[in-house]
Amino acid sequence: MPTIRETILTALHARLSALSATALRGEVLPERIPANGLLILRDGEPGDPEVTLSPLAYHYQHRAEIEAIVQGATRDLAFDTLTASIGAALTADRTLGGLCDWVEAEAPRPVDLPIDGAASLKAAVIPVVLHFSTAEPLS
Template identity: 40%
Template sequence: MVSKRLEVLAAVKALVQSALPHVKVIGLDGEDAAPMRVPPTGMVVVRSGDPGEPEVDLCPPVYHYTHRIPIEVSAYETTAESGEEIVDRMMGLIGGAVEANRTLGGLCDWLEPTGPNTDDIYTEAATPARGGDFDLVASYSTTSPLN
């Protein structure tokens, strides 16, 4: 049996992949490192984030989480678009996918993105890429903090 937390993370990764089918989407658990180089088509890293302390209803026990899931988007500039434009477009496509499926098919009560931050990503001996990050905040409930 997979926990609700892992189901939500898998659904978020699938949502991002469906929004950006030609982009490498990686799900990391916080202990692994993202690849050192961004693929030419761009990359999105979905980290496990922090479900935080739940609000608890006691009878029957129900645990309500507000899980912040970090999303990192990166891309190189092209001759047609700047890295900032590509990252902005990628984040917009993810935002559109979120708006179309706020409950992840009924898995959570609500999914909401936070505002993004962008910056250059410098890697030794490589062309700088542009990166952006934001959180997807998933609100969901479960009958056990371990399930």
């Protein structure tokens, strides 16, 4: 049986997979960027939880990361469209179907990456904070 953390990350990946861009989880950057863009979900860092003792509960603000990458002559518009679609997907259900208390994305810091012999990439890491509680830090 998967842990709460894994269940939440799987739900987040499923939400990203519904977008027009290709969504991967924990993969290396492929040689080619799909025309609609690429999203790579990184599991991130759970951080130190707040703990309540009665009843015992660990309250996490887990920071996952979405790498958003586009390529081509219209990469600025494509990047803007892609990040807006991520925002819309997350705000449509900020609890991921009741799996967590709140999901909140932070603003991306895009960079242009030149590629020898090809169109430049526009990419950014988008931190996503997943607020959830569990009775056991390993569950």
